[in-house]
C-alpha cells in the first residue's frame with residue numbers, strides 16, 4: 323500500500339514513526355477531498371453529533387468534547403486562560419511539561435514548579451508536599467511526556483490534587499489520548515487536551531478538549547479568558563452541536579472516517595495494541611544489549627508511555643546520525659527533543675501502526691546500530 327502523492331513523493335505506508343505528526347491511513351487522508359459545506363445547519367449538527375459519539379468514547383467522558391482548530395499548544399493556552407486566575411503549580415519532567423509552565427507564565431500567572439530530572443515520573447508525595455505549602459488554582463501535568471517517553475500516573479496525581487477542593491488538574495494528553503488508557507471522568511480530570519496529529523492519527527490542525535463542570539465554573543470567573551479559546555463559549559455552542567468559529571472542515575472529514583475505524587477496533591483493543599508495540603520496543607532494547615549494543619530506554623519501568631519510546635544511544639554514537647541513516651533506508655523516526663537531541667532517538671509507535679510494521683523498523687535499526 324502506498325500513499326497517493328500528487329508530488330510524486332510516494333512513500334510506502336507504515337514507515338513513518340515520528341512521535342507526531344504520525345502516519346495517516348490513505349482512506350483518512352482521502353476523506354479530506356470532500357467538497358466544502360456550510361458550517362451551520364442540521365446536516366452539520368448531525369455530522370458533529372457523530373464526531374461527539376466517537377470522541378466521548380476515546381476520552382471516556384459524558385462531557386462534550388470541544389473540537390478546536392489549532393495545534394495542541396493552543397489548548398494548553400486555553401487550559402491556563404480558563405482554568406487559573408492567579409497561581410499555577412506546573413509539574414515539569416520534560417520539554418512539553420516545561421512548555422505548559424512557560425505558557426502559564428506568559429499568560430501572566432504566577433507559576434511554581436515541581437521540577438524533576440527529565441526521564442523521571444512525577445512522585446505523588448512530592449506533589450502533595452508542594453500543594454500543602456501554598457494554595458494553587460490549578461496544577462498542570464503532561465500525561466505522556468513526548469520528549470522522554472515517560473507516562474505520569476494521572477489517576478494517582480488527580481487524587482492528590484483533589485484533596486484541595488478549589489485546585490483543578492489540567493492535563494496535556496497530546497501524545498496520550500487514543501493510545502494510552504485515559505479515563506477522563508472516572509479519574510476526575512478537570513481539563514484534558516489532545517492533538518489530532520498524535521495517537522488519533524489525523525493530519526495536523528485540530529485539537530480536542532474536555533472540561534469538567536468545575537473547569538467551566540472556574541472559566542466563568544476568570545478575568546480575561548480571551549475570545550478564541552473561551553471554553554464557556556465552546557460549552558454553549560457544543561450543546562447545540564456547533565462550534566463558535568469555522569471548524570477545520572477537511573480535517574473533520576478525516577476525523578469522521580478515523581473515528582469509525584477506531585470504533586471498529588474499540589478503545590480497549592487500541593490501548594492494548596499500543597501497549598504491545600511499546601513492550602516490543604523495550605524488549606528489542608534488551609535484545610540489543612545482549613548482542614553488545616548498549617541502548618537504554620530513558621523512562622523507568624512502570625512509567626513508560628505506550629505511544630513513544632525514547633532510546634539513549636551508547637557513548638560515542640551520534641543519535642542524529644542514526645536518525646539520518648534510518649531516513650536514507652526509507653523509514654522515519656524522531657530525533658531526540660531539546661537537550662536530549664545528541665544522545666537519544668524517539669520511536670513514535672502510535673496511531674495506526676502495527677507490531678508487524680514496528681518489527682520491520684526495529685530490524686532496520688538493528689542493522690544500522692550493529
Ligand SMILES: *Cc1c(COP(=O)(O)O)cnc(C)c1O
Nearest residue numbers: 342393394395418468496497517
Ligand atoms: C506534540 C505535543 C505537544 C504540542 O503539540 P502541537 O500540536 O505541536 O502544538 C504538546 N504536548 C505534548 C505532550 C506533545 O506530545
